[in-house]
Amino acid sequence: MTKEKVKMSTGRKVLIGLIVVFVVLALAVYVGGIFFFKTHFLPGSKINGVDCSFKTEKQTQEYMREEVSVYTLAINERDEGREKLEAEEIGLTYESDDSIGKILKKQNTAAWVLSLPKGKSYQLDTGVTYDQEKLQKKLKSLNCFQEENITAPQDASIQETDAGFEIVPEVLGNQLDEERTYEAVQKAVENQEQELNLEEAGCYMEPAVYQDDKTLKKHQKQMNKLTDVVITYDFADRTETVDKDVIKNWLVLDKKGNYTLDEAKVAEYVNQLGYDYDTFGCTREFVTALGETIRVKGGDYGWAIDQDKETKALIKAIKSGETQVREPVYAFKGWDRSTNDIGDTYVEISLKDQRMWMYKDGQLIVDTPVVTGNHSKGWDTPAGVYAVDAKKSPAVLTGEDYASDVTFWLPINGNVGIHDADWREEFGGDLYLTEGSHGCINTPYDQAEIIYNNIEIGAPVVVY
Template structure:
């Protein structure tokens, strides 16, 4: 006979608590999973726990909420310029065009985080996110920096300026004036540093770091050499030889001509030019008479004539300046235009002397009379010009042509012709004259030339060389 095996009531009672426990555990797991998933979904739009941006805790905040906080924080940021750690000027960073809307950056950071990691982030250390470098509106930044530059420049003008050591002229000449350590700042360097600090996110700049330092000090070798150069120039032995006479340019005059500017040593050209021009006024033989020790009348003053020179002021100014700036002793004669050398005496011991008062002519060679004769000079209406002339040519058998007082023309053949000026005046033989000397010039005087006895003229022509000075007075 078969029979079935039945569970006892006692066995069933023992298993029921276990089943209930398992069901509860499974339910709790499901609920926990659902809760975690819910929180993970929340962190799709919120920042994970323990998340910071800079010093700001953005945990469980949306991008909009964080952006609002950042806006407020950045709106309050200032950039402060300090002087000796004291505020000189504080400027809102927004005035520089600081960008304060971080919506795009925050949204990107949210997209990059793993919302399912929120649990681990609850127990881990804080994580700091980087928004990147602060952004500025370039136009607004440039405009505000232009204003800041103006403010710094204006303020700089109220400070004691820093000065380099330099050379200055005093009563005793040039000397070194020591440098001055002032308070002024290098505005350009300060502005560059301020911009770098601002763009790097920093908030202060100490302006004392940019106080200008003297670039040249009193012991600067180059400055000392410049002083030595000035001293050499000021004390140079500058000697002129004019008309055979030498003289030195006074040192105090040369020192007055010196110009020192930014390390460059030169001369005041206008002052040197004025000096050279005055030399011309004093010495030009083209405008000044010459003193001459005559045979019968002692010292006489002979006007300027064809034998003369004129200082070329521009050329001589440049040449004189170059010699002085070389700083070495020199002797020079002025650059001149004319028929004579400005450095040598206009005439020496060889010359022809024509004394119109005494109507007499002498030829001196090396200080000795080689020939003398009575003459006839120009009549009252055509006087022989006075002056320092010279024989600029020698010619034989010439015909001298001109116009008489009545307008008629004349032609006078001569055997010997020595022209002495540029108007047709010269020395020649005159066989038409009945006599020479005395008062004959008043009645039978020439058209301006020096009429000479034919026999004497032949001798004179043979003795005299081209270039011989002729003094007529």
């Protein structure tokens, strides 16, 4: 064997020997660790936040006892307030039991090497005791519980200003919920925590409504929209104004939680308008189309606000958000507010002459024969000054023994009204005496169409 081969063989033997020695030592350390950690806590072990690494059960018990005796809980409050609670103030002591021993026995000692990088934390529900009355007394003595230092929370709200309805931000305050605070402190003490942030623990009483609350913002928007409108009633020589100062008293929440208008209060307002401004039918002097001056009485013509419709119309006008000048919806409406409230747009019917005229803006646009109520059967068309109650096209007129289809229907007094009558070939003359209608004014189709297209609800119809 050459010298070189001898040297190589010797080097291998040395290397192998070193490896063997290292393995034996590593095995010895590992086995030793297994036996050591049967009675000692693994590296990184913490119990209730106390580091117990490499300590025996007895050492851990003693160490925890010492830690508990000097325990201090820092209490961080809102607005940078800070107070503390010490062990002796609440009679805090450590009481040993077999819990630590049980943890020690459950350690996986065979895997002690794996615990080196991370360790393990344990939480025991037992181990410390304290006097609950002393704890409660201590809490009540803290500055944060003194009445002079407490500001109660306030909800964000909506308040009226000159500019409209604005959101006033909430006030957080610093009022603590005693029960929640006690529970949070109790938990911190039992877990041996070093600090407790009362705000993070949810101990403060909070406003129920914040300025960014969606419902609050919705209500503000709704209130401003409803009140940011001016409705002016024009009564010729007088006006009435419905603005924010009036509307704000009508605001109410509906069943869905939305601000709307209290219909009953709006109705009260409209009722007062009627009381102040309504007129009703009266006997009038009237100059006929043939130039004769007569007196006409009866009928339902005059100025009278339709309470229900105008209430709804006013609500609709306000909700539209459009500032406007308007007149009320009238159940009975004089054509203008002048002395001659019939005005210059009206329908005139002569029962004697069986003739009907219509004037629009003072111009004659219809002059036609008609057939009125059957005189022989007592169905005479009633005389008086009426207003067109409605317009409907088409319509079906019904009675006890008839149902008639018409294209143009203008009721003026219940079931009495002006309408076309395509079943008639002749109009005028003495037809009404025995072949008249049930009370309506039968009109040629083309003339009825002209009247229908040129007349408005509330226009006067003079029947004499």
